[in-house]
Amino acid sequence: MNMNPPEILNGTGTGAGDLRRTFIDKNGGRFVIRTADKKDYDLLLSMYDMFEPKRCAQGIPPADPELRRKLIKKIIEESVNVVSENGPVIVGHACLIDIDPGIRAELEIAVHQDWRNRGVGTAMMSLLIDVARQLGYSRIWLTVDNTNRRAIHIYQKYGFTFTGPLILSGKWS
Numbered sequence: 001m002n003m004n005p006p007e008i009l010n011g012t013g014t015g016a017g018d019l020r021r022t023f024i025d026k027n028g029g030r031f032v033i034r035t036a037d038k039k040d041y042d043l044l045l046s047m048y049d050m051f052e053p054k055r056c057a058q059g060i061p062p063a064d065p066e067l068r069r070k071l072i073k074k075i076i077e078e079s080v081n082v083v084s085e086n087g088p089v090i091v092g093h094a095c096l097i098d099i100d101p102g103i104r105a106e107l108e109i110a111v112h113q114d115w116r117n118r119g120v121g122t123a124m125m126s127l128l129i130d131v132a133r134q135l136g137y138s139r140i141w142l143t144v145d146n147t148n149r150r151a152i153h154i155y156q157k158y159g160f161t162f163t164g165p166l167i168l169s170g171k172w173s
Contacts, residue, residue, distance in 0.1 A: 025118035094124035104139035
């Protein structure tokens with residue numbers, strides 16, 4: 001997989017700028033990671049509607065369609081968002097949710113089940129860690145199910161450490 005540091009291109013909006021990176025997945029397929037905003041709501045909701053299993057990570061995505069619509073709307077309006085797409089279909093979503101402005105943010109990553117274990121989540125995470133640094137965050141945290149050994153290994157590889165039963169945290173200076 002091509003994991004060169006992502007470039008942040010000139011742009012406005014979420015603070016992440018307008019970015020677009022093409023990657024090769026572990027199977028040789030191509031996917032694009034780009035900044036997402038309100039215009040992506042319907043495509044993003046479609047990915048989460050097809051996402052299985054529902055409620056797989058701390059209740060995300062909600063099984064209830066109305067709660068899912070409200071959550072996606074809130075996240076897309078209030079967070080730094082990137083999506084991974086294969087052609088016109090969104091296959092992954094990651095976001096930085098501002099907890100303490102300029103100090104710490106929560107990282108959330110979701111990859112459609114047909115695209116897991118191909119490097120999509122890792123590429124989105126790497127890109128958002130770089131964005132968080134550029135935005136001045138010194139700490140990013142996330143939650144992970146303690147049985148998800150593959151994700152835990154990747155998070156630790158990127159410098160995250162356990163701070164509680166289900167919380168990994170990365171700190172930069």
